[in-house]
Amino acid sequence: MTPLFEAKGICKYFGGLKAVEQVDMVIREGDIFGIIGPNGAGKTTFFNACSGIDRPTKGQVFLNGEEITRFSSELIAKKGMARTFQNIKLFKYMSVLENIKIGFHNQLKTTLFDSILHTKRYKEDEKFATEMGLNIINRVGLGDYKETLAGNLPYGIQRKVEIARALALKPKILLLDEPAAGMNPVETQSLMHFIKDLNQDGYTIAVIEHDMKFVMNSCNKILVLNFGHKISEGCPSEVQNDAKVIEAYFGKSGAMGGAHADR
Amino acid sequence: MEYFLNQLINGICQGAIYALMAIGYSVVVGVVGMVTFTHGEVIMIGAFAAYYIFFWSGHHILIGLVASFLASWILGYFVYKVCYERFFNAPRHVSLLLTIGFSMLIKNLAQIVFGPNQKPMLDIIQPKFFHLGYVQISQLQIVIMATVVIMATLLSLVFNNTKFGIMLKAVSQDKTASYLVGIDVKRIAMLGNSLGCGLGGIAGLLLAIYYQTIQATMGGALGMKAFASSVLGGLTDVRFSALGGLCIGIIENLGITVTTASYRDIFAFSFLILVLIFRPQGFASKIGAKV
Amino acid sequence: MTEQRSEKKLNTLRSSLESLQLWVRHNRGWLLAAAFVLLCIIPFFTTRSYVLGVLCRIFLYSILAGALNTINGYSGQFCLGIAGFFAIGAYSEAILSTAAKMNFWIILPIAGLITAVISLLVALPTLKMQGIYLAIVTLGFSEIVRLLALNWTPLTGGPMGIKGIPVPTFFGIAIRTSKHFYYLYLVMAIIFIFTTSRVIKSRIGRAWMSIREDELASKSLGVFTSRYKALNFMYGAFWAGIAGAIYAPYVRFIDSTYFTLDEGWNILSMMIIGGQGTLIGPIVGSVIVNYLTELLRPIGQWRMVAFALLIIIMMWSRPQGLAGTSSSIIAAKKDRRLRRRFATKQEACNDTAV
Numbered sequence: 052m053t054p055l056f057e058a059k060g061i062c063k064y065f066g067g068l069k070a071v072e073q074v075d076m077v078i079r080e081g082d083i084f085g086i087i088g089p090n091g092a093g094k095t096t097f098f099n100a101c102s103g104i105d106r107p108t109k110g111q112v113f114l115n116g117e118e119i120t121r122f123s124s125e126l127i128a129k130k131g132m133a134r135t136f137q138n139i140k141l142f143k144y145m146s147v148l149e150n151i152k153i154g155f156h157n158q159l160k161t162t163l164f165d166s167i168l169h170t171k172r173y174k175e176d177e178k179f180a181t182e183m184g185l186n187i188i189n190r191v192g193l194g195d196y197k198e199t200l201a202g203n204l205p206y207g208i209q210r211k212v213e214i215a216r217a218l219a220l221k222p223k224i225l226l227l228d229e230p231a232a233g234m235n236p237v238e239t240q241s242l243m244h245f246i247k248d249l250n251q252d253g254y255t256i257a258v259i260e261h262d263m264k265f266v267m268n269s270c271n272k273i274l275v276l277n278f279g280h281k282i283s284e285g286c287p288s289e290v291q292n293d294a295k296v297i298e299a300y301f302g303k304s305g306a307m308g309g310a311h312a313d314r
Numbered sequence: 315m316e317y318f319l320n321q322l323i324n325g326i327c328q329g330a331i332y333a334l335m336a337i338g339y340s341v342v343v344g345v346v347g348m349v350t351f352t353h354g355e356v357i358m359i360g361a362f363a364a365y366y367i368f369f370w371s372g373h374h375i376l377i378g379l380v381a382s383f384l385a386s387w388i389l390g391y392f393v394y395k396v397c398y399e400r401f402f403n404a405p406r407h408v409s410l411l412l413t414i415g416f417s418m419l420i421k422n423l424a425q426i427v428f429g430p431n432q433k434p435m436l437d438i439i440q441p442k443f444f445h446l447g448y449v450q451i452s453q454l455q456i457v458i459m460a461t462v463v464i465m466a467t468l469l470s471l472v473f474n475n476t477k478f479g480i481m482l483k484a485v486s487q488d489k490t491a492s493y494l495v496g497i498d499v500k501r502i503a504m505l506g507n508s509l510g511c512g513l514g515g516i517a518g519l520l521l522a523i524y525y526q527t528i529q530a531t532m533g534g535a536l537g538m539k540a541f542a543s544s545v546l547g548g549l550t551d552v553r554f555s556a557l558g559g560l561c562i563g564i565i566e567n568l569g570i571t572v573t574t575a576s577y578r579d580i581f582a583f584s585f586l587i588l589v590l591i592f593r594p595q596g597f598a599s600k601i602g603a604k605v
Numbered sequence: 606m607t608e609q610r611s612e613k614k615l616n617t618l619r620s621s622l623e624s625l626q627l628w629v630r631h632n633r634g635w636l637l638a639a640a641f642v643l644l645c646i647i648p649f650f651t652t653r654s655y656v657l658g659v660l661c662r663i664f665l666y667s668i669l670a671g672a673l674n675t676i677n678g679y680s681g682q683f684c685l686g687i688a689g690f691f692a693i694g695a696y697s698e699a700i701l702s703t704a705a706k707m708n709f710w711i712i713l714p715i716a717g718l719i720t721a722v723i724s725l726l727v728a729l730p731t732l733k734m735q736g737i738y739l740a741i742v743t744l745g746f747s748e749i750v751r752l753l754a755l756n757w758t759p760l761t762g763g764p765m766g767i768k769g770i771p772v773p774t775f776f777g778i779a780i781r782t783s784k785h786f787y788y789l790y791l792v793m794a795i796i797f798i799f800t801t802s803r804v805i806k807s808r809i810g811r812a813w814m815s816i817r818e819d820e821l822a823s824k825s826l827g828v829f830t831s832r833y834k835a836l837n838f839m840y841g842a843f844w845a846g847i848a849g850a851i852y853a854p855y856v857r858f859i860d861s862t863y864f865t866l867d868e869g870w871n872i873l874s875m876m877i878i879g880g881q882g883t884l885i886g887p888i889v890g891s892v893i894v895n896y897l898t899e900l901l902r903p904i905g906q907w908r909m910v911a912f913a914l915l916i917i918i919m920m921w922s923r924p925q926g927l928a929g930t931s932s933s934i935i936a937a938k939k940d941r942r943l944r945r946r947f948a949t950k951q952e953a954c955n956d957t958a959v
Contacts (some may be wrong), residue, residue, distance in 0.1 A: 129827045145814070150810070220826065349737040407683065410737060
């Protein structure tokens with residue numbers, strides 16, 4: 052069975068700096084796949100190379116067996132890969148509903164003339180966008196905020212909105228870049244449940260995260276990067292006990308016990 | 315052949331003036347970190363300052379240099395106050411539109427105060443010609459080229475050997491880092507901006523004595539040329555901007571031999587557009603400012 | 606202390622403007638109907654061609670400033686070269702009506718399309734350009750158009766321009782007087798606003814605004830930003846071309862001096878002062894600038910000084926313009942104000958809860 056997402060031998064060099072070196076990754080449908088590693092390990096760079104924001108210097112990326120290495124980010128989004136960003140890229144001055152409607156862009160068919168003449172296609176599109184948008188909002192629990200300007204929301208809610216917006220793409224795989232960044236433990240718990248629920252609903256998710264509790268408790272497979280290299284891979288308990296991983300985080304004399312106490 | 319060589323000399327002289335305009339522009343864009351539309355007016359004010367000072371107190375070129383430098387320095391201060399000071403952290407389009415508005419303001423005020431017509435410039439440098447074989451070069455041209463070389467050298471000395479110059483370079487590269495090491499970023503930006511404008515003012519003086527005429531509306535085209543030269547230097551690389559100015563001056567003068575003024579302008583704009591499309595960093599390795 | 610007071614005054618001004626905006630939006634239907642009726646009957650109250658002429662200019666420039674606003678205000682692309690598109694539309698009409706003797710009503714959409722197609726020449730190579738580089742390219746394009754119009758004598762009449770542009774006829778009535786042109790311009794302006802408002806409220810308009818707010822985010826949501834930027838450019842250029850095509854038979858003679866950079870700055874001022882990112886902004890700008898032009902005519906050049914000062918004041922106090930959109934990065938609001946306001950009391954209480 053072809054895996055849903057596959058990265059083969061991804062390298063990203065910036066001049067002489069090898070930010071990512073020979074990283075392979077296989078994500079199967081239904082996974083919650085975690086990517087962890089110390090700061091500067093190249094996680095976001097790797098993510099960017101896989102999602103069309105950046106081109107990998109070497110290597111290939113496959114989505115559902117189709118090679119998407121050189122595709123633009125908009126084409127990759129159309130193919131079914133949605134992502135969120137480390138520093139939340141919401142449309143701050145648009146309402147939550149409007150943000151989500153943008154996500155439906157490719158599912159709508161209105162042309163210039165349709166919009167001017169308010170043809171049936173236009174009316175159907177607008178109905179679809181509003182209904183589906185409210186659908187997602189209610190499913191995700193953002194009902195109170197649907198008309199709020201995204202920039203006015205608390206940080207935790209903004210994260211959810213960004214994920215909800217990504218859901219509008221009906222993605223085959225959802226890439227989340229440090230979704231728990233800047234959150235307190237309560238918010239992080241809530242987010243964890245949210246992501247697990249999404250996975251139950253059938254979404255395949257890949258997450259970059261620092262928060263160990265989060266990763267160990269939500270992901271069923273983990274990839275560990277350090278200095279751009281893959282140093283470990285496997286299920287949470289395997290990775291937790293991998294000496295290389297312990298060394299990367301705590302140095303040669305560290306113990307994994309420290310990982311449970313977070314920041 | 316000798317016509318060609320003479321045009322080349324003219325081109326180098328004109329190019330030198332453009333180079334000075336471009337150097338001033340690059341300094342401004344580098345230190346402030348934002349592109350501006352006001353440089354043309356700054357050059358124009360320098361030219362007019364020199365014009366009036368020559369009327370009131372003698373014809374010595376040094377007086378003109380000081381006057382034009384100071385006038386443009388002061389104008390630069392106002393440009394800074396109006397267009398840059400409060401907007402370092404605002405979206406780019408705000409200060410850009412402010413510089414457009416400010417240049418409109420100065421251009422029209424100048425037309426009101428100075429009148430819209432051309433004003434003839436007095437002979438500051440005695441017309442005297444030197445001959446090198448077939449080629450003819452005037453004393454005026456020598457003075458102009460020498461002035462530019464001196465200004466460029468002084469600037470280089472300031473950049474590399476004075477504390478102020480090093481602070482200028484620091485602010486050009488990274489405002490936050492400069493702030494963190496204790497540099498008064500706003501003050502340096504203000505001074506750097508005025509310095510660049512002052513150089514523009516001197517370029518205005520040189521243009522005035524070279525063409526022996528000034529006009530309140532001369533700013534527009536000159537600002538474009540300063541920008542175009544600077545583009546060739548990736549906006550902030552002073553040496554490549556100067557090279558850009560030189561190239562533009564030479565090509566312009568060689569172009570005279572080939573076609574009319576309008577078509578020269580069409581080619582000039584087209585060339586600029588092509589550079590912006592295909593190699594926006596010009597001679598430099600990358601664009602130095604946030605566009 | 607005085608800074609706090611002036612800050613307070615500015616804030617009261619701002620909030621009064623905001624409440625005015627809300628009131629207008631609320632009573633939109635009535636206001637539009639009233640405005641429409643009023644505009645239709647004005648020519649019956651005054652036949653002075655001077656007054657009608659000014660109103661014609663206001664309508665015409667509403668379209669031009671509106672077209673520029675579609676490009677700058679809605680998709681965030683920095684275009685300074687609207688005068689060039691204006692010229693192409695005008696010259697297309699002039700040439701086709703004088704040399705090819707075509708009917709005005711057939712020429713009208715053709716002129717718009719010609720302008721749109723040529724704008725593609727500008728848009729395609731510059732899709733990846735940002736900020737001032739795009740601005741300069743559009744500026745350069747505008748100048749190249751003017752210079753070509755000045756020199757390409759066989760096509761454009763060169764410095765002598767094109768004269769004797771025929772008067773359009775509408776079901777037998779020759780559109781010759783100010784009153785006739787008044788209605789023509791009024792109708793075109795209404796068509797422009799109506800069409801644009803419909804486009805803006807569709808997925809196309811949303812795509813444009815998403816590009817303006819955050820192009821990278823927009824791309825990651827599957828919006829093919831290059832296509833939409835090009836479409837946006839063509840849309841704005843089309844309408845500027847239409848404006849040119851209805852301008853030519855009004856003035857009966859055109860040459861390159863009608864389409865200088867100053868004309869471009871004129872239209873830009875209307876957009877900046879009146880407002881970007883809204884439909885009514887350019888109209889407000891057209892009214893203000895054209896009205897002031899007439900009011901300040903006796904003081905000649907000082908008029909331009911006044912406009913320059915207005916631009917500066919506007920960018921200092923309200924970057925989006927008087928009637929511009931406050932819901933955009935165009936408004937350049939300081940982030941902390943946005944963060945501190947919560948939409949509902951509940952959110953304010955439950956700040957950290959999810």
